[in-house]
Amino acid sequence: MSVQILNLNPCYDHWVIISNVPKTPNVLRGDYVVKLVDGKGLNIARVFNLLGFHDYLCINVLGGDVGKIISSKCREENIKTAEFWINDENRINTAVVYEYEKRMLMVNEPGPVMTPDEIERFIQYLDSVIEEKSTLVISGSAPRGFEAKHMSRIAQMVKERGCRLMIDISGEWLRKLVKFEPEMVKVNADEFKMAFELSNLSVEKLYEVKKRYKINVLCVTLGKDGSITLTEDRVFHAKPKLVHCDFSVGSGDSFFAGYLYKEAMGKSMEERLIFATACGMANTLKYGAAIFDLKDLNEQLPLVEIAEERL
Template sequence: MIVILNANPSFDRTLIVDEIKSTGVIRGKKVFKHPDGKGMGAARVLNLFKVDYMCLNILGGKTGSMIYDLATAENLNMRVFKIKNESRINTIVVDKKNNTLVINEPGPFVERKEIERFKIWIQSQIEKFKLSDEDNYFIVGGSFPRGFTRQDFEDILSFVHKNSFKVVIDISKEFLKVALEQHVWMIKVNLHEISDLIPAKNEEIISFVHENYRVENIIITAGRSGSFGRFLGMNFKTIISKSEKRYAVGSGDAYLGGIMYGIANHFKPSSIIKIAAACGAANTEEIGPCVFEKEHVEKWLNLITVREVDIR
């Protein structure tokens, strides 16, 4: 079973404009509205490929209700923990040259009593989904709302580990450091996020994380430069033969969704990485987070090469 924690969902408004300017009035030509958050992007990919999963969300206020309504209209498998304060609205502005400006709100503040109830709630969800006859995966996608502390995250990871879930992390900053210290099963982060924490560069990051934090699976995405890492014992680098400046918001989430799709279907490691990279690239075909179709993935599979490499 794949359980996804999307702790800080958002209502995304993507505005298409002629030109992004630093001052003055910018008039939108078209608006796209989507429920989002890193975890929900990965869930959308699993939904596309009909992989069994459950996406757990923290939602509050009228914005939270809009996120839930839009997500259920897409037939995403959702469970919700409700809080008092309002969920966030993010604004993405894209111009004719595919220049992109992303404005992320800080998100709601979750009160201490709500956080304690949430930790009890998530334990009940984990116990419901735990299966004894197959591997179980717990994905943490994206940031936590304000109010959550490092200790809260440690508590969640500790309980998940005790229930034999393999933990997959796509998060940044202090909580990424916590995940590394907890020796999670896999991290999937972009190069900028990991570079802020690790005193190493590019491929050297893989060896540093593996040796110092005992994390077995480390995947780093680098936009149009492809991805690299260590996955199921294979050191790899992906190469994209065609690279254009396109809409990229959500590509990392699509990549993670592709990884979990491949794992769920027991594909070999190189095939999983190739599918994941194709999903990340396919995300650039449509405006919106992970709203591409299978034919987009099939197109990009022919443009991606996965090479085994020697990472020291």
Template sequence: MITNVVRGDKVIKFVDGKGLNLARVMTNVLKFRDYFCINILGGEVGKIIEYECKAEGINTKNFWIKDSNRINTALVYEYEKRMFMINEPGPLMSDEEVEEFKKFFKKNITGVSRLVVSGSAARGFDGKDLVEIIEFARNKGCRIEVDISGQWLKELIKVSPELLKINADELKVAFEIPKDDLKGMENFRRNYEIETLIITNGKDGSLTFSNEGVFNAKSNKIYSDFSVGSGDSFFAGLIYGLEKNLGLKESLKIATACGTANTLRYGAAIFDEKDLERVLPEVIVMEVQL
């Protein structure tokens, strides 16, 4: 046995990224196509992403840069129920490319009603650049819905997004609010004038704080420990439900089912309609008293 060599039994390859994962669920599972993703692409990897998006029917508008997109690798040790991630740093945008991208974004955002900001941007595109394009979208009448962490989150919170989804651990790191501090979460929502705040917490489900009340949504059954892409799948189901005017509680039910269905297969957001139908009856949404 060679201890420093990993030989896999199976390789699953797919285009990834929080925005693309959202789009994959929208397109392949929820059959909703009235959207588009803005991709920053470069190099041979960028060409692969463009090709695979077309093959999957994911609607994109692509902005090309000189540097190459990254390849991330996840090693899944199935019997040990653990995973090891190797993430490349990703492309670097020049100052000129950043300014050209802003023009590209502003040109394509016309007529859009909902701007979803998910994940992070390429290196070279900093927080002030992101705030600039979000404020432009807000002035064009867009709702701002955010799933982001770290320094990006600290910048975007200043624009008071209508909807913010954040992991419980990320909330504690960024704002020092513990997982069990429900009143602290509600105060945080009110202080930053956020319409809907959703805190996800893995197998414990999610907590949603809104003017309608506080809700806990979770699945009664846990199917596996593989959760890469579950947060993105949850967000896709939530946005779909809200876009279809299904109401907050029903949207949370669909979102939770999407996040749970994602754990049925290895790979982010590659489950199907039958997987969603299988887990949907296990989801419960309950009101919580502060």
């Protein structure tokens, strides 16, 4: 299964770790820094590399000096990428981790603006890159200027090519893309409730959305409480037995990557969700998004509970 990952809004992240209470008021001095390329699509690609899955291509929109750094770091990590360059600058995001208080603060820059001409050229570029009958994963936000109508054009193009569409996105983009009968929607609970104006996430409500938009697999992640996944006639509840910490940035992306990997291996839904959940759990063990190793992953696999019921 060839997987092409659309990573429209990549970034370069700095995680500044503060181990002890600062001695000087209003001045934070980091004890060490974790630097990495980020963006939901790049996180999926990083996990694919860890798992030894290389039948993928991560399509990045890059610009400016930060874009050059992202491009260089992707090569260093052997992440397989295709690059579309724009004039504006990619974003740098900063995570301040107050280790002594077990909390963190994320500061995300607004990111670049794509001009109408760049958007048109990008869609044409995708037309030359996307393989027929492949899987296209649309994951994460887009640069400013890139609207839901542009996402719809991409979705229409890939569906006409017989591609499977799998999405992890929020807001208006999610509401637009579900109209193209995606193979899978993987989204966190808050984003799902906001997009579809739901007050709760009962199985009945989820099934109603799934049926209305002809979504084959609907997976809603619930943070510490795991996930709920609806297939054609089953509901799966996957949950970690042990929650290690609150530093979960990238856990949803790691979950999605683990699911896609096991699906490519032809594994059952139960096996996919156990493995995906373990990937999300392993992600919380180290600072940085989608940063863990196989030892971390293997230790989490026995710590996943899964239950199944008929719809």
